[in-house]
Amino acid sequence: MAEPLRIPCPTVEDVPPAEELAALATFGRHVVLELPATRANEAAKAGLIARLARALPDHRVFDSGGRSAADAAPTTWVTVLRVISEADVLANADAIVDAAREFRSIATGLMTRLRRHPDASPDRGELGDGWEYAFHGLECAFRNRVTGQYVDVRLQFGNEFGALDPWFFAGFVRTTPGLEAVARLFRDDFHDAARALDVLRRHGRLREISAGGRSGLVAPD
Numbered sequence: 301m302a303e304p305l306r307i308p309c310p311t312v313e314d315v316p317p318a319e320e321l322a323a324l325a326t327f328g329r330h331v332v333l334e335l336p337a338t339r340a341n342e343a344a345k346a347g348l349i350a351r352l353a354r355a356l357p358d359h360r361v362f363d364s365g366g367r368s369a370a371d372a373a374p375t376t377w378v379t380v381l382r383v384i385s386e387a388d389v390l391a392n393a394d395a396i397v398d399a400a401r402e403f404r405s406i407a408t409g410l411m412t413r414l415r416r417h418p419d420a421s422p423d424r425g426e427l428g429d430g431w432e433y434a435f436h437g438l439e440c441a442f443r444n445r446v447t448g449q450y451v452d453v454r455l456q457f458g459n460e461f462g463a464l465d466p467w468f469f470a471g472f473v474r475t476t477p478g479l480e481a482v483a484r485l486f487r488d489d490f491h492d493a494a495r496a497l498d499v500l501r502r503h504g505r506l507r508e509i510s511a512g513g514r515s516g517l518v519a520p521d
Contacts, residue, residue, distance in 0.1 A: 304332040304379070311335070312344040318355035321380050325359055327487055330381040337366055337374040349378055358385045360491050384485055384492045389499040392485055396496055397505050399482045400519035403472050404462025407453045410442050411461045439468075450475045456514045463509065463516035466493035 305324055309315050315333055316324075325331040333348075335341040345363065353361040360383050366376040389396070413427050414420055424434035430446035442451040452468035453461050470489035473479040486492040497517055500506045506517040 302328055302330075304330045306332045306334055309333050309335050312341060312348050315348060315352075315378075318352055321352065322356055322359065325356075325380040325382050327382050330379055332364060333378040333380070334366075334375045335378075337376045341376055345376060345378065352378070352380065356380065359383060360495065381488070381491055383488065383495040386495075386499050388485065389496045390503065392482070393500060393503070393505055395482050396485070396500060397519055399473050399476075399479050400462070400464055400469065400506065402476065402479070403451070403464070403469060404519050407442075407451055407461040410451060411440070411453055414440070439465075447477075448475050454516065457509055457511045457516060460509060460511075460516075460518060462518040464497055464506070464518065466490050466497060469493050469497070 307316065307324075312335065315321075315335075321331055335345075349361050349363060352359075360379075360381045362379055362381075364377045364379040367374050410427070410431065410433070413431075414433060417425075417427060419425070422435065424432070426432050427442075430444045431442055432445060433440055433442050435441075438455050440453045440455060442453070443449070450471045452465070452471060454463040454465055454468070455461075457463050467490050470483075470486045470493040473483045473486070474489075485496065497506065501508065501517055505520075507520050509516050509518055
């Protein structure tokens with residue numbers, strides 16, 4: 301991500317209007333609103349984010365931390381980032397869902413092979429055909445050292461291995477032949493992919509799943 305345009309704002313009332321922020325936060329440059337970390341600004345931060353998010357439907361508006369109280373001038377930040385529009389997601393919905401379906405198929409195949417592997421390690425190892433795997437937290441990352449294909453699998457849903465994580469999904473489409481058009485839609489690997497998945501969820505193009513208090517999205521059968 302490129303260096304942001306940082307806008308100092310003494311109070312929430314000094315934040316530029318939404319239409320001005322929309323013009324400033326373009327593809328390739330996001331905006332960070334920097335407010336002094338006062339009690340009043342911290343209390344108003346969530347309301348500011350909600351207000352800007354409603355006014356900027358083609359942007360992601362989120363709490364991006366700040367400088368801690370240990371710094372000479374502690375600040376609290378709100379980021380405004382241009383992302384793929386809902387119209388562009390829907391125009392490419394079939395291609396994105398097909399990519400999600402391909403992810404689900406490959407992820408399921410790799411996890412099935414790993415479960416049946418007689419010498420599988422609880423840490424990392426090889427499956428053959430160039431595939432290497434490494435467990436990390438509640439995920440397992442597969443990478444093919446020959447093709448470079450990357451498939452990172454969430455393991456929180458029992459025998460369902462197609463649950464989509466924005467970052468993992470973007471990595472998959474960037475390394476899978478035939479998915480170049482989908483990869484080009486995701487200028488930002490996390491935020492554009494997250495917007496696309498959310499739009500498709502709201503329009504019923506992805507199926508919601510849950511297990512153990514966690515939720516996820518998978519491509520339909």
